[in-house]
Amino acid sequence: MTQTFYGQINPPARLLMGPGPVNAHPRVLRAMAADMLGQFDPEMTGYMNQTMDLYRQVFMTANRWTFLVDGTARAGIEAALVSLVEPGMKLLVVRAGRFGLLLSEIAARIGAEIVTLDIPWGEVATPEQIEDAIITHRPHVLACIHGDTSTTMAQPLDGVGALCRKYDVLSYVDATATLGGMAVATDRWGVDVVSGGLQKCMGGPPGSAPITVSDRAAAHIFSRRHVEAGIRGSDTTDGARARIPSNYLDLAMIMDYWSEKRLNHHTEATSMLYAAREAARIMVEEGLENRFARHASASRAMCAGLRAMGLELFGSDAHRMTNVTGVYIPASVDGERVRGRMREDFEIEIGTAFGPLQGKVWRIGAMGYNAEKSKVLLTLGALEAVLRQEGHAFTAGAGVDAALAAYSA
Amino acid sequence: MTQTFYGQINPPARLLMGPGPVNAHPRVLRAMAADMLGQFDPEMTGYMNQTMDLYRQVFMTANRWTFLVDGTARAGIEAALVSLVEPGMKLLVVRAGRFGLLLSEIAARIGAEIVTLDIPWGEVATPEQIEDAIITHRPHVLACIHGDTSTTMAQPLDGVGALCRKYDVLSYVDATATLGGMAVATDRWGVDVVSGGLQKCMGGPPGSAPITVSDRAAAHIFSRRHVEAGIRGSDTTDGARARIPSNYLDLAMIMDYWSEKRLNHHTEATSMLYAAREAARIMVEEGLENRFARHASASRAMCAGLRAMGLELFGSDAHRMTNVTGVYIPASVDGERVRGRMREDFEIEIGTAFGPLQGKVWRIGAMGYNAEKSKVLLTLGALEAVLRQEGHAFTAGAGVDAALAAYSA
Structure with a gap:
C-alpha cells in the first residue's frame, strides 16, 4: 500500500443557514x-x-x-x-x-x-x-x-x-x-x-x-x-x-x-x-418557551426580510416551520449560482430543494445556535448583495431593514 | 415538566485497560x-x-x-x-x-x-x-x-x-x-x-x-x-x-x-x-508495522508480568490477541472486589468476562493509545498492590519487574 498523509481537520468557518446540519453550539x-x-x-x-x-x-x-x-x-x-x-x-x-x-x-x-x-x-x-x-x-x-x-x-x-x-x-x-x-x-x-x-x-x-x-x-x-x-x-x-x-x-x-x-x-x-x-x-437552561420564541422571532424576521427583497415565500404562513423558510427562486436568477456565490464570497450556506421543488425554491434555515438575530441579518445582507450582482431588482437594504423592523416590533 | 439541571460533562481521568472502549487519543x-x-x-x-x-x-x-x-x-x-x-x-x-x-x-x-x-x-x-x-x-x-x-x-x-x-x-x-x-x-x-x-x-x-x-x-x-x-x-x-x-x-x-x-x-x-x-x-503516520509491534510488545510485557505474579493466562499463546489478555482470577480472591479496588483506589479499569468465563477470568487490554509501556507497568503495579491487599501470595514487585524485563529483551 502507498502511504498517503493528510493534514489535520480544519473546516472553513462557514455559517450554515440551510435545512441542516447547522453549526453546532x-x-x-x-x-x-x-x-x-x-x-x-x-x-x-x-x-x-x-x-x-x-x-x-x-x-x-x-x-x-x-x-x-x-x-x-x-x-x-x-x-x-x-x-x-x-x-x-x-x-x-x-x-x-x-x-x-x-x-x-x-x-x-x-x-x-x-x-x-x-x-x-x-x-x-x-x-x-x-x-x-x-x-x-x-x-x-x-x-x-x-x-x-x-x-x-x-x-x-x-x-x-x-x-x-x-x-x-x-x-x-x-x-x-x-x-x-x-x-x-x-x-x-x-x-x-x-x-x-x-x-x-x-x-x-x-x-x-x-x-x-x-x-x-x-x-x-x-x-x-x-x-x-x-x-x-x-x-x-x-x-x-x-x-x-x-x-x-x-x-x-x-x-x-x-x-x-x-x-x-x-x-x-x-x-x-x-x-x-x-x-x-x-x-x-435556556428554557423551552424562550427557545421556541427565539426561533419564531428569527423566522418572522427572515420572512419579512425575504419579502422586502421582492421574493415570494413557498407554502402558507399558517403552517410554516419556524426554523426553515422556503422561498421561490426569482425567474431572473440561476439558483445554484446564487448558492455558490453565497458560499464562496460570504461563507454562508443556504439550501437547495428536493423532488418537485428542486430548482424552484431555496430553503433558508435559522436553527438552534443559528436562530439568532445577527445571523439572520448577515444572511439577508449577503443574499441582497448576491441578488443585486445577479440582476434581481429591489430596493437595496430593504431586506435587512425589514428584518430589523421585525425584531423591533 | 419539572426543570432539572445537571453540571457539565466531567468524567474522572480513568485509565481504561479493559477490552474496550479505551481512552481515546x-x-x-x-x-x-x-x-x-x-x-x-x-x-x-x-x-x-x-x-x-x-x-x-x-x-x-x-x-x-x-x-x-x-x-x-x-x-x-x-x-x-x-x-x-x-x-x-x-x-x-x-x-x-x-x-x-x-x-x-x-x-x-x-x-x-x-x-x-x-x-x-x-x-x-x-x-x-x-x-x-x-x-x-x-x-x-x-x-x-x-x-x-x-x-x-x-x-x-x-x-x-x-x-x-x-x-x-x-x-x-x-x-x-x-x-x-x-x-x-x-x-x-x-x-x-x-x-x-x-x-x-x-x-x-x-x-x-x-x-x-x-x-x-x-x-x-x-x-x-x-x-x-x-x-x-x-x-x-x-x-x-x-x-x-x-x-x-x-x-x-x-x-x-x-x-x-x-x-x-x-x-x-x-x-x-x-x-x-x-x-x-x-x-x-505511526506506520502500521510500528503500531502492530507496539501492541505486541505491550502484550508480551503484560503476559510476562501477570505470569510473574503467579497468575495463569487463559487460552493458548499461539493464538492470543496482542491487545487483550485473559487471565484466570486466583481462587483465593473475589474478582469483582479486585476490579472495584482497581477502579476506586487507582482509577484503572480492567474487564470482567461473559458467559462461561464470567467470574473465572479478567480481561486486561492494552489497546490503541493505551498500548504503551507506562500504562502496562502502572496497571501491573496497581494489580500487584490490590492482589497483595486481597491476600494473593507472590513476590512483591515481580510483575512490574518481569514486564520491564520483557520490554528490555
Whole structure:
C-alpha cells in the first residue's frame, strides 16, 4: 500500500443557514472533547440516566423510556418503525413531503402493509382527513412527520394522539427537524413514539437520535423481545409476538440496555452521548418557551426580510416551520449560482430543494445556535448583495431593514 | 415538566485497560471539536474521500468501497450481514466466543439459514475445519470474528479468502477488536467484507464503523439495490435481486452516498467522521508495522508480568490477541472486589468476562493509545498492590519487574 498523509481537520468557518446540519453550539463541541469511560462505569451509567431525564424535558413528556439511538436521525426513524410495525401489520403514513415518502420507503422494507394519506407539498393534513383515513384503512400504526424540511411545513398534531387512541392505533412522529426549535409536545399530542436528531434545532452534530416511547408502545415492543443468546438474565423473558427483524435497531434490547438491567447490547457512543446531553442541557437552561420564541422571532424576521427583497415565500404562513423558510427562486436568477456565490464570497450556506421543488425554491434555515438575530441579518445582507450582482431588482437594504423592523416590533 | 439541571460533562481521568472502549487519543478528541460543514460542501465530501483513502490503508486493501457506517461496531456487522445475506441464503458462522454468537443472532433476524462451526472458547478454527464445514454445508456466505474479545483469541485468516473463493462463498470478517492493533490484512486474506470500530485499537470513541467491501461483494450488494423514492438519478438502476430489508444499513445506498453520485441517504455523522479520519491519520503516520509491534510488545510485557505474579493466562499463546489478555482470577480472591479496588483506589479499569468465563477470568487490554509501556507497568503495579491487599501470595514487585524485563529483551 502507498502511504498517503493528510493534514489535520480544519473546516472553513462557514455559517450554515440551510435545512441542516447547522453549526453546532461551541459548548456541544467542547463536551465531545471529554475522554471515554467504561460503558458500565457508574459515572457513565449516571450520564445515561441524566440524558434520559434531560430528553424527557426536551420531548415534553413523562415517558420513562426516553433515550438515544446510536445513529443519525434516520436510525431513530427505522428503530421506531421496525420495533412498532410487524410484517403484515397495516401502517398509515401521512405524506406531505420527501420525509413522508421516506417513512413508507423504510416501512416497505419491514414488510408492512402500507396505506397513505397523500397531501400536496406545501400543505398539511387536517384532523378530519386523518380521522377519515383511519376509519377507511383501520391501520395498526400511524406515522407522520412533524416538520418536513422538504416543504418547510409543520403538521399540526394537537388531537392526533387522542384520535389514534380512539381507534386503537399506535402513533409515531418524526420530529427530527423541529426538536429544539418548535414545541414537540409528546404528552400533549398524546402520541406514542417520537424521534429526533441533534443536527438541526438541537444545535449538535448529526449522529445521535433521541427517542421517546410511551408505556403502551413499550409494552407492545417488549411483547416482541427476544434477548440475545449469552446475555439473558433470569429477570428477562421473551415476548410472544414476532421478533424484531433488526438487532441493532431493536428498541426492546436498547431499552433493556438503558434500564437498570443494563443488558449488554451495543457499546454506547460515548462522545455522541456527551454531545446529546450537552445540547439538551443548553436547551433546558435556556428554557423551552424562550427557545421556541427565539426561533419564531428569527423566522418572522427572515420572512419579512425575504419579502422586502421582492421574493415570494413557498407554502402558507399558517403552517410554516419556524426554523426553515422556503422561498421561490426569482425567474431572473440561476439558483445554484446564487448558492455558490453565497458560499464562496460570504461563507454562508443556504439550501437547495428536493423532488418537485428542486430548482424552484431555496430553503433558508435559522436553527438552534443559528436562530439568532445577527445571523439572520448577515444572511439577508449577503443574499441582497448576491441578488443585486445577479440582476434581481429591489430596493437595496430593504431586506435587512425589514428584518430589523421585525425584531423591533 | 419539572426543570432539572445537571453540571457539565466531567468524567474522572480513568485509565481504561479493559477490552474496550479505551481512552481515546487526545488528537481524536480535539478533531471532534471542529465545527460542522454542509453535507455536500466540497470540503465535507473531500474529507469523506480522504477518509476512504485512509481506511484503505488501515484495512490493508485496494478496495474502492472503503467507508464508514454511522453507528457503533455492531451497526457495521449488521450492515454487512443484511446487505450480503438474502433471506433463505445459507450462512456459515464460525463461532468461538460471544461475538461469534452475535453473528448468528443478527443473521437469524435476517431470515438466513444458519449453519455453524462451533469451536470451544479459547481455541480457534483450523483451515481444515473451515474447509470441511464449507464442503459439508455449501454456504453462500461465511462469517467469522478476527479477534473475539470474549476469549481473547485471534482467528488466523490467511488462506480463508482463497478457500471461500474456491467454493464460491462470499466472506465477512468482524475485525472490531483488532483493527489498528493487529494486521487486518483484507487483501492478503482475500476476504470480501471486513468491518471494525474505533473504540478499541483505533484509539477513538465508539460510534463509527469503518467497513471495506470487495468489488465482487459490491456487485452482489448492488444487485440488491433499490433506490429510495424521490432521489433516483438517471444513472442509477435497481438490481434484480431481493431488496435489502434495512434502509439505514443498506450498503448499496450507503455506497451510492459515498460515491461520486452522492445520492442522499442519511446525513453523515460529521464529528464521528472527523474522529475516524483522525484516528486513521495517526495510525498511518505511526506506520502500521510500528503500531502492530507496539501492541505486541505491550502484550508480551503484560503476559510476562501477570505470569510473574503467579497468575495463569487463559487460552493458548499461539493464538492470543496482542491487545487483550485473559487471565484466570486466583481462587483465593473475589474478582469483582479486585476490579472495584482497581477502579476506586487507582482509577484503572480492567474487564470482567461473559458467559462461561464470567467470574473465572479478567480481561486486561492494552489497546490503541493505551498500548504503551507506562500504562502496562502502572496497571501491573496497581494489580500487584490490590492482589497483595486481597491476600494473593507472590513476590512483591515481580510483575512490574518481569514486564520491564520483557520490554528490555
